[in-house]
Amino acid sequence: MASSFLRAAISNNAFWCDAICKALGSPGEFTATLWFHRRGTPPFYPDAVTLTETEGEQTETIATLINSEKRDWAIKDSYAALDLAPLGFKLLFEAEWIGMRTPVSAQSPTTWRRMESAADLAQWEAEWSKANGPVTQKIFTEPLLNDPEIAFLLGFEHGKPIGGGILNHHAGVVGHSNLFAEGRHRETVRRGLIAQAVELYPREPLVGYERGDNLDEALRAGFELLGPLRVWLKEA
Structure with missing residues (x-):
């Protein structure tokens, strides 16, 4: 189970992504399991950030998002828990949360x-x-x-x-x-x-x-x- 410190790091990062978009006049949306942006984010920023390890619900939401508009989509899989290859995604990079x-x-x-x-x-x-x-x-x-x-x-x-x-x-x-x-x-x-x-x-x-x-x-x-x-x- 993820530590509270890790969950705080992930929440902080989702807030930062949203703050960037909000300052541009287009905030994203939060659910209990995901932060996402429907209309595209600036360079270097993901279109979605997973907030929990709830795999099924997140994958369904991501599938709905990518079917809504044909463009590049980037997903930050915060717990390295998703397999998005069946949806046509390729792994861009792996990293480590630090604290x-x-x-x-x-x-x-x-x-x-x-x-x-x-x-x-x-x-x-x-x-x-x-x-x-x-x-x-x-x-x-x-x-x-x-x-x-x-x-x-x-x-x-x-x-x-x-x-x-x-x-x-x-x-x-x-x-x-x-x-x-x-x-x-x-x-x-x-x-x-x-x-x-x-x-x-x-x-x-x-x-x-x-x-x-x-x-x-x-x-x-x-x-x-x-x-x-x-x-x-x-x-x-």
Whole structure:
């Protein structure tokens, strides 16, 4: 049975996906077992996130969704519990949910700044795009900056941006995501985000998900494994 910590990490992630869509003027929908969006989400964001291990009901809802419109569909299988191949999906990637129950702040030479204006967000996006490549469709919008439970953060050394990320506070945990940095700064940036989470949302656990080298780096920073996830893709 899934731990309450894992369930909180999943709920936090679904909230973040919904917040992105809501800020674009098109929120998703929640059921007891699934968060989903009928009309399509921005790049890098799934069309559905499973919230429980209730396989049958979720598969039926996903089948209904993909039959409603012919386009690409991405599903975040939060418990790595679904077999969506019979519906025409292919496994895009596997990853691990991670958590840190008691984040600890560490001293760092990095100076952090929270993005508060449209100009700040444009600077953050420009730096984020260097790591993720250009994106033609809008993802991050100014309403997100007005939510005290969401923080866009940019780290500087000697006045120059070296990386950043996003924190979101929901379900009693703080999600950290969209971490970006030059290779030699990645661990510095992740530890800096941990410190920012401690400062902005004291005594709250930290969660997220990673894979590959980024997962190894997160474990070195003090995160623990919470459970596997899968992302499935069905192309139009």
